[in-house]
Amino acid sequence: MANSILEVKGIKLAFGGVQAIDDCSFHIEEGTITALIGPNGAGKSTMVNVISGTYRPDEGHVIFDGKDVTRMPNYARAQHGLLRTFQISREFANMTVLENLLVVRQGQVGESLFGALFRAKSWQAQTKELVAEANEILNTFGLYRLRNEYAGNLSGGQKRLVELSRAVMAKPRLLLLDEPMAGVTPALIERLGQHILELNRELGISFVLVEHNLEVVEKICSRVVVMALGKQLADGTLAELRSNQEVIDAYLGGGARERVGS
C-alpha cells in the first residue's frame, strides 16, 4: 500500500449549534487524486479548512506526511507543501495575473527586508526566472495572453483558472481543491480535469478534489471519500460506491444521479 500523505482522525468541529464535522476520519494516499464528495452542507469545505489550518478542530488530529500538524498555523502547513484553493475565487484583484502567480512562490531572495533592499540584483534575476516559469504555467491554462491583465477584471471561469495556476506555481505536495470546476463551462471542465491529471502524473502532486460533478470524479479520481452530515460515510472507487446503498441514499440517489447520466 502507498504511504498516506494525509490522515485526519476523529475530527469534530461545531459552529455554535451546528456540528459541521462529527467524528470524521479518512486518509489520502500519496500521489493519488482523491475525490471528496457529499451533499451540500456535508462539511466538505469545513474539512478543507480544517486540513489547511484555516479552522482549528474541537477534537481530532490532522497528520500530514507523518507529522501532527493540528496545532500548526496555516502558513506553516503551506510551507510544508500542504496547499488549498477556495470554493469562491479569491484572486488578488488589483494585481496582474502574472503577479498573482509570482506572489505565491516561497523562498524568494527579496522576501526579507534585507534581501529586498540589498540583494536587488539577485531577486531581479530570480524574478525573471519565475516570470518565465509562470508564463509557461499560464500558457498551459490558456491565460498567457491575459498575463498582464488585472486579475479582478477576468471572468468567473478565468478566475478559477488563475486560482488553479497560482496553486501550481506554489509547488504543492498535496493540493486541496474546493470545487475548482464550479461555474466553469463544460469544455473548460474537461481541460481542467486533464491539467489536474497531468500535474499529478508529471509533478507527482497529490490532490484532494471536492467536486459535485461525478463525471469528472469518474475520469480523474482513483478513490472517492464520501461525507454526509459531517461524517465519513464510505470510501472506495466510484464503481464500488455506486453499489453502496448508504451512499446512494445520502448522495447519489438525489439530484446527482441526473448529472451522472448527463
Next chain:
Amino acid sequence: MSLILGYVATLLVTFFTYNIFVIGLNIQFGYAGILNFTVITFMAFGAYFYAVFVMPHANNASQVFYILGLHWPWPLAMLAGVVASGALGYLVGLIALKRLRSDYLAIVTLATGTLVYGLFGNNNKLFDGWSGLFNVNQPFQSVATNHPNEFSWIFVVFSGVVMLVVWLFANRLYASPLGRSMRAIREDQDVVDSFGRNSFKVRMLAMVIGSVIVGIGGVLTIQYIGALSPAGWTTGETFVVWAALLVGGRANNLGAIVGSLLVAVVFNEATRYIPQVPSHPNLIPNLRNVIIGGLVILSIWFRPQGVLPEKKASFLEVPLVDKYAQGFPGDEPENALSPAASEA
C-alpha cells in the same frame, strides 16, 4: 528679498517633510492596506524623542520640564527619535495586527492617537505638556542662530536628501518580492497566509517601516522649526496626510508626491496666508479643513484611484517555451497524456 527666499525655503521643507509622511503612510496603507488613522502621532513621537535626546538636561528654574535631556549629538538623537517612532508602530501592531481586521485596527490607531495626545498634553513632566518644547537644538546650530536664511537653505538640501533616500527606499521596496507580498496582503490576507507567508509578520514590517519613515519626517520638522507643542499635531493633521495620499494616488509614490504638493503645500499653505477675520479667528483654519475635506470627496468621486493611480506591474518579456502551441490538451485528451506531449 531675503524674506521671500526664507519663505520659499520653508515651503520646500514643508513639501519634503510631507512627502516623507505620505510615503510612510503609503507603505502602510497603499502597500499593505493598514488603516493608520493617527499618522501624526508617529511624527510627534519622532520629534519629541529627538528633542529630549538632543536637548541638555531640563533646567527646573526655567519651569520647562521634560524627560531625559541627554544632550546627544543631533545625528544620534535623530536616530533615537526614529527608533521611538518605530517602536510605537511595533506596539500598536502587536495590539492590533495579530487578531484585528483593518477596520478594528483603524479604531485602535485612533484610540492610540487620542491617548498619546492626552498623555503628552496633560502631563507636563514628559514633554512640557501643552506648552511644548522650544529652543530644541538644531543641526548646523551655529548657522541657524547667526544666519537663519542660510540655515533654511542648508536645511532644504538636507531634508531633500533625506526625502530622496526615503523615496528610493520606498520604490525599491515596492518592486521587490516583499513589496509584492504586502500588496497581496492588501488584496486578501488569508490567501497570502494559505500560501505559506506569515502575513502578520509582513504587515508588522509594513507598520514599523511606515512608522519609522513618518518618524523621520517628525524629526525633520522639529529640527527645522526648533519647537513643537500639541497644537502642532492635532488629529486634523493626520487627515492632511491622508488627503494627500488619496488625492495623489495610493500605492504610487509619485502620486504621493503630487498629493503632498497639492494638498499639504498648495492648499494648506495658500489658505494660511488669507488674512484673518478678527471677529472669527478660527474661521480660516476651519475653512482650510473644509476645503481639504471637499478635495478628498471630489477626488474619491471623480478619480477614486487618485491623480496618479497605482501603476500596473510590467515585467521584461521572457520568451515563452510554447509547450501547447498546437492547442490545449483538453482538445485531444488521449494525446495530452502520451509521453510525447508531456515532454517540454
